[in-house]
Structures are given as C-alpha cells and as structure tokens.
Amino acid sequence: MNAAQRLLPLTTLLVLFSGTAAQAGSVTVGGVSEAIATNRALAKVPSGKTVTDTTCEEIGTAGNSSTYRCTVTWE
Template sequence: MKAILLFAVATMVIGPCGGAWAGSATQEAMDEEVATNRALSKVPEGKKVTGTSCRSIEIGMGGETSYRCTATWE
C-alpha cells in the first residue's frame, strides 16, 4: 500500500514537470476504427505517434464487442 501511495505522489509531482515524457491516451467505442481515431485525437499537437493498440472486450449478456484502443506518443 505504501508503494502505491509513493508512486501516486511521485506521479503527481513529476508529471507536470516532465514536458519531454512520452504519453498515451485510451478511448473506447463499439467500432475499432472509431476507438483508434478517438485515441489519436487526444495526442498533443507536435507530438510524434509511436504506436496504437486495441483490445476487444465482450460486453453484456448478448456478447457484443467493444474496443479499447490506446495511442502512444513521445
């Protein structure tokens, strides 16, 4: 528990100061392309996209599929 708390505090302190740090954004949608585009729209201007990845998630009793996609940048 202490380790999690220390990590959270360090992230809050270091995060705003680290302008050159890599980042990521994750978005979810019922369509993989839509989820990817939503994640890509969160990339800050001027940053280079280094990758995208998606995970399919079965939701509800009907077996519908949702997609959670992440865009990473540096």
C-alpha cells in the first residue's frame, strides 16, 4: 500500500468533517477538487443573495493528492 492509499481515509475524513463553516455573508466548504468545493459552497448561498466573491485554497496532502477549501461570499 503506497502513501496515497494510506492517506485516503484521512483525506476523506478531513473533507467530510470540514463540512461547512458559515459566517454571516460567507460559507467555506472542502472538497476533493476545486470544482466540487466551489459547487458545494455555492449550493449553500441563501436564496436571493448575490455572490460577490469566490476563493479557493489548495491544501496539499502526502503524495501527489490535494484537497480544496473554497469560500463563497455574498451580499
């Protein structure tokens, strides 16, 4: 079993437990790709609100894999 395979369960847990950390006007969500994390965050924007910013951060993990944490801000 290589390092990436050993870390897959940990990475999965990090993504699942990163869940959603909401603040007034923004939401941050983790995912295994930037697109997935962005779409999950956008799905949490309250109805009728206008998205003003979307930022993503790549989080390196052991091996060549990464996870992403994306924040969407709205008015």
